[in-house]
Amino acid sequence: xxxxxxxxxAVPSLDGIRAISVLLVVVAHSGVSTIVPGxxxxxxxxxxxxxxxxxxMLAESERVGKIAISRxxxxxxxxxxxPLLTTLAIAYGLTYFGLLGxxxxxxxxxxxxxxxxxxxxxxxxxxxxxxxxxxGILWSLAVEEHFYxxxxxxxxxxxxxxxxxxxxxxxxxxxxxVILAWRIHLAHSPEFxxxxxxxxxxxxxxxxxxGCLMAVLINPLRAPRxxxxxxxxxxxxxxxxxxxxxxxxxxxxxxxxxxxxxSLQGIALFPIFYFAILFHDxxxxxxxxxxxxxxxxxxxxxxxxxxxxxxxxxIQNAPFTANNSFIVFPVLLISIAYAAAIDKFVDPYFRQLxxxxxSSKLSPYFDGNVVNKExxxxxxxxxxxxxx
Numbered sequence: 001x002x003x004x005x006x007x008x009x010a011v012p013s014l015d016g017i018r019a020i021s022v023l024l025v026v027v028a029h030s031g032v033s034t035i036v037p038g039x040x041x042x043x044x045x046x047x048x049x050x051x052x053x054x055x056x057m058l059a060e061s062e063r064v065g066k067i068a069i070s071r072x073x074x075x076x077x078x079x080x081x082x083p084l085l086t087t088l089a090i091a092y093g094l095t096y097f098g099l100l101g102x103x104x105x106x107x108x109x110x111x112x113x114x115x116x117x118x119x120x121x122x123x124x125x126x127x128x129x130x131x132x133x134x135x136g137i138l139w140s141l142a143v144e145e146h147f148y149x150x151x152x153x154x155x156x157x158x159x160x161x162x163x164x165x166x167x168x169x170x171x172x173x174x175x176x177x178v179i180l181a182w183r184i185h186l187a188h189s190p191e192f193x194x195x196x197x198x199x200x201x202x203x204x205x206x207x208x209x210x211g212c213l214m215a216v217l218i219n220p221l222r223a224p225r226x227x228x229x230x231x232x233x234x235x236x237x238x239x240x241x242x243x244x245x246x247x248x249x250x251x252x253x254x255x256x257x258x259x260x261x262x263s264l265q266g267i268a269l270f271p272i273f274y275f276a277i278l279f280h281d282x283x284x285x286x287x288x289x290x291x292x293x294x295x296x297x298x299x300x301x302x303x304x305x306x307x308x309x310x311x312x313x314x315i316q317n318a319p320f321t322a323n324n325s326f327i328v329f330p331v332l333l334i335s336i337a338y339a340a341a342i343d344k345f346v347d348p349y350f351r352q353l354x355x356x357x358x359s360s361k362l363s364p365y366f367d368g369n370v371v372n373k374e375x376x377x378x379x380x381x382x383x384x385x386x387x388x
Contacts, residue, residue, distance in 0.1 A: 006104075006317075010050070011055070011221065012250025012276075012277055012280030012281075012288075012289055013276040013277050013280045013285055013288040014048060014052065014277070014290060014297070015288075015289075015293060015294040015296075015297025015298055016276075016285075016287065016288025016289055016290070016293035016294065016297060017044065017048060017273070017276060017288060017297070018045070018048060018296075018297035018298075018300045019292075019293045019294075019296035019297040019300060020041075020044070020286075020288075021041040021042075021044040021045050021048070021300065022036065022041065022045075022297075022300040022304055023041075023296070023298065023306060023332075024036055024037060024038055024039040024040060024041030024044075025038045025042060025137075025307070026303065026307045026328065026331060026335065027328050028041070029307065029308055029311060030311060030325070030327050030328035030331055031323070031324075031325050031327065031328075032325060032328075037249050039198070040205055040245070040248075040249065040265065041047065041135050042140050043262065043265050043269075043302075044142070044268075044269065045140070045213075045267075046140075046143070046204065046205075046207035046208045046211065046274070047207055047208070047210050047211040047213060047266060047269045047273065049144055049208055049211060050147075050207075050208035050209060050210065050212040050213075050214075050215070051211035051213075051214050051273065052211070052215075053148070053151075053210065054069075054155070054211065054212040054215035054216060055215045055219060055221065057072070057152070058215065058216070058219075061155070061159040063282065065159070066156070066159055066160070067152060067155050067156045067159055068387055069152045069153065069156055071357040071358065072148075072152050072153070074237040074353075074354075074357040075354045075357050075358055076145075076148060077352040078351075078353045078354045078357070079350070079354055080141070080145075080301075082346050082350050083301065083302045083305055083342050083346065083347070084113075084138075084141070084200060084305060084344075085113075086342065086346055087302070087305040087306050087309070088109070088112060088113070088135065090306075090309065091132040091134060091135050091309045092104055092109070094132065094309070094313055095132040096131075099196075099259050099313055099316065099317060100132050100133055100134070100309065100312060100313050100316060101131075101132070101133035101312060101316055102128070102129070102131055102132040102133040102135070103129060103131065103132075103133075104132070105130040105131070107130055108120070108125070108130040108131035108132075108314075109131075111124075112131065112138050115138075115142040115145040115146065116142060116143060117131075117135075117136070117138040117139050117141070117142045118139035118140075118142040118143060118200060118201060119142070119199075119200065119201075120201055121136060121139055121199055122195055122196055122200060125213045126195065127205060132309070133308075133309070133312040133313075133316075134307075134308035134309035134310070134311060134312040135308070135309065135314070136308070137304065137305075137308050138305075139199045139328045140304075141201075142201065142252060143199075143201045143204050143205060144208065146201040146205070147201065147205045147208050147209075151212070159241075165217055166217075168216050169213055169216055169217045172209050172213050172216070173213065174207040175206070175209060176209050176210065176213075176263065176266070177203070179203060179205065179206040179209075180206065180259065180260070180263050182202065182203060183197050183203050183258065183259045183262070184259045186203065186258075187255050187258045187259050188255075192258075194258055197258040197259070198258070203262075204262065206262060206263065206266060207262055207266050208263070209266075210267070210269065210270070211269075211273075212265030213270075214270055214273060214274065216271070218274060218357050220273075220274045220277040220278040221277070223274075223278055225278055225279070227280075227282060228279070228282065229282065230275060230279055234275060234279075237271040237275070238271050238272065238275045240268075240271065241267075241268045241269065241270065241271035241272045242268070242272065243268075244264055244265075244268035245265060245268040245269070245272070247264070248261050248264045248265050248268065262294060276288060296336070298329055298343070299336060299339035299340065299343065302335075302338065302339035302342045302343070303332075303335045303336060303338075303339050306334075306335050306338050306339070307331055307332070307335040310330075310331050310334045310335055310338075311331045314327060314330060314331065315327070315367050
């Protein structure tokens with residue numbers, strides 16, 4: 001959904017995590033990428049996407065006994081395409097009038113619309129010369145959409161054969177191990193370059209699969225809690241997740257960064273996501289569910305689409321801002337304003353179409369509440385997930 005009001009699809013803390021992720025990306029791209037890990041923001045987006053969509057698929061299967069693949073694809077199109085096409089129209093328009101760098105080519109536009117931008121960059125246009133400046137970030141959308149071409153088919157097979165969560169988990173873990181082995185192989189190839197593992201779907205979808213694994217094996221929406229406060233063991237697990245995440249950022253070995261780093265970050269995000277959702281009303285996670293965090297989280301997709309276009313347009317037309325670290329503020333403000341405009345003027349019609357193609361009610365396992373055993377009442381979350 002695109003607003004902050006409550007919904008049966010609500011999952012606490014997700015919008016706040018999404019807000020942190022997009023802020024990492026925007027700040028990193030604004031000139032401090034050596035300090036702020038923008039790449040981590042993308043990895044978190046991948047993990048969140050896998051968890052979110054798998055949770056919705058499992059809920060649908062428990063309610064109606066199947067996964068409606070055609071409806072899933074329709075929701076994806078109505079969710080992603082309108083903001084994407086609007087943003088591309090702006091980018092190509094700015095380039096046409098000389099206000100934005102890059103080029104206008106049919107090849108570049110086609111690869112972006114058809115979600116082939118990542119492989120186009122890797123193999124055909126490494127410098128992104130054939131597209132408007134700032135639209136190169138569409139590589140990450142390509143990774144996700146390549147995964148979601150096949151994943152609904154996999155889940156439909158799972159539901160049809162009534163496979164146990166453990167069996168599904170083992171299959172997904174095996175895929176993650178194979179992808180890691182593939183990255184290691186590529187990293188030791190004579191002609192290896194980092195974009196091959198950073199941008200490619202065949203080397204990055206394990207970050208999405210890690211989120212799918214959490215939804216299948218240890219979904220916090222299924223986990224009742226005995227107290228509002230985390231136990232010592234839970235704090236230890238959460239701290240280990242943070243520690244692994246920090247290590248993946250601090251350790252700068254080039255081979256590690258293009259091989260094990262993504263796997264380690266996927267593992268680290270398990271306890272972080274799990275406890276942020278389960279203990280959303282704990283003091284440490286409460287800010288993830290603030291009004292501001294929810295608003296930025298719901299706008300995050302559009303902010304991600306537009307922010308580099310805004311950045312490059314400002315730099316080209318006001319060159320003195322090129323080395324100004326404060327450029328992040330106008331970039332962020334303009335991006336948020338644009339996202340708000342999309343939310344108000346573009347998305348409402350397509351939001352209704354998405355609602356038309358989604359299940360009307362989730363199963364009891366995924367009713368959007370985290371159960372608190374202390375008072376036997378559900379604790380209502382304050383953040384809402386987007387409808388896919």
